[in-house]
Amino acid sequence: MSYLLKPLQAGPLTLTNRLVMPPMATAKADPDGKVNQSILDYYAEKSEGGYLSLIIIEHSFIQLDGKASDLQLSVSDDSVVEGLNKLAEVIHRNGSKTVMQINHAGSNTTSEVTGSTPLAPSVVPHPRRKVLPDELTREDMATIIQAFQNAARRTKEAGFDGVEIHAAHGYLLHQFFSPLTNKRTDEYGGNVHNRIRLHLQVIEGIRAAVGDDFPILLRLGTSDYQEGGLTIDDSIVAAQEFEKAGVNILDISGGFCGYIVPGLSGQGFFAPLSEAIKKVVSIPVILTGGITEILAAEQLLAEDKADLIGVGRAVLNNSKWAEHAVKSLR
Structure with missing residues (x-):
């Protein structure tokens, strides 16, 4: 049997x-971040037939000062739950499972988007932006943990199958993890354990809010590919540490390089990262990165590079990609 067609159990998620x-940003939400018909139609088309076992919804902001861009989806207050419920239902009707990705942009945004000075672990410009952010205080961090917790609760209330914490691509949690942007001298800076302290507090807060039977995924910016x-x-x-804290699936991607790395190409170019992580955890690992051919995806699974294969651009460009792929393997 094909590796790709094998079912997978990840904690409570089948x-x-x-x-x-x-997750791929669409910039299709209403100006206030609410779900509209355009978003429902987009995800209905992508999930048609249920050939993709899991659809991870684009990153959604947990509070206004963490909004990354205009027309981004929101999970920042209870008024969005009704629209998100419609989104979950559209995908479920088509036969796929779905999780929401929740995010705080940190300094990877502008005051034009948020209405306030961007916040970050340290007063260091974001590698892709020129603006100097304000340094987060303990009170700010407590508020952010609470916002992640509330966003996860809303995700569960809206009927999703899980929640994904965004800790990649140069957003806030990645800014804490990377030595490029974390210059703190308190218990949130310095060694690796200190730099992931906020991640662990966010995981703990979310687990307390959603209970043990609701899957938590984490998208990990695994390498910056920078000096x-x-x-x-x-x-x-x-x-x-994330596995010990109760994360059910790790979704492997890039750090400040984003989801594309200069000089890295080919099918599954993050495979060295996912393979290294897969060797040290027992939870499933998702690999993404330039995968456009079904046989390449099959080969990556056969070689134990990952447990799940994320196909982004190919599905974005062709909504029938997964259907053709699955049928070709049957």
């Missing part, structure tokens, strides 16, 4: 195959 649609930045060695330590 998946029919190994194909995942990773002085985050390395796979840091992420190997972090991944083991």
Whole structure:
């Protein structure tokens, strides 16, 4: 039997195959971040037939000062739950499972988007932005933990199958993890364990809010691919801590490089990262990165590079990609 067509159990989550649609921002939400018909139609089309076992919804902001861009989805207050419930229902009707990705942008935004000065672990400009952020206080961090917790609760209330914490691509949690942006001298800075302290507090807060039977995924920016930045060695330590803390699936991606790395190409270019993480955890690992051919996806699973395969751009460009892929393997 095909590796891709094997079912997978991840904690309380049962998946029919190994194909995942990773989160990709659409900028289709209403100005206030609410779900509209355009978003419902988009995800209805992508999930048609249930060929993708799991659809991870694009990153959604947990509070206004963490909003990354205009027309981004919101999980920031209870008024959004009704629309999110419609979104979950559309995908479920088509036969796929779905989780929400929740995020705080930190300094990876602008005051034009948020209406306030961006916040970050330290007063260091974001590698992709010129603005100097304000440094987060303890009170700010407590508020952010609470916001993640409330966003996860809303995700569960809306009927999703799980929640994914965004800790990659240069957003707030990644900014804490990376030595490039975390210059703190308190217990949130310095060694790897200190730099993931906020992650662990967020996981603990979410688990308390959603209970043990609701899957938590974490998208981990595993390497910055930059001098002085985050390395796979840091992420190997972090991944083991996240598993201990109760994360059910690790979704492996890049750090400040984002989801594309200059000089890295080919099918599954993050495979060295996912393979290294997979060796040290017992929970499933998702691999994304330039995967466009079904046989390449099959090969990556066969070689134990990952447990699940995220196919983004190919599905974005062709909504029938997963259907053709699955049928070709049957």
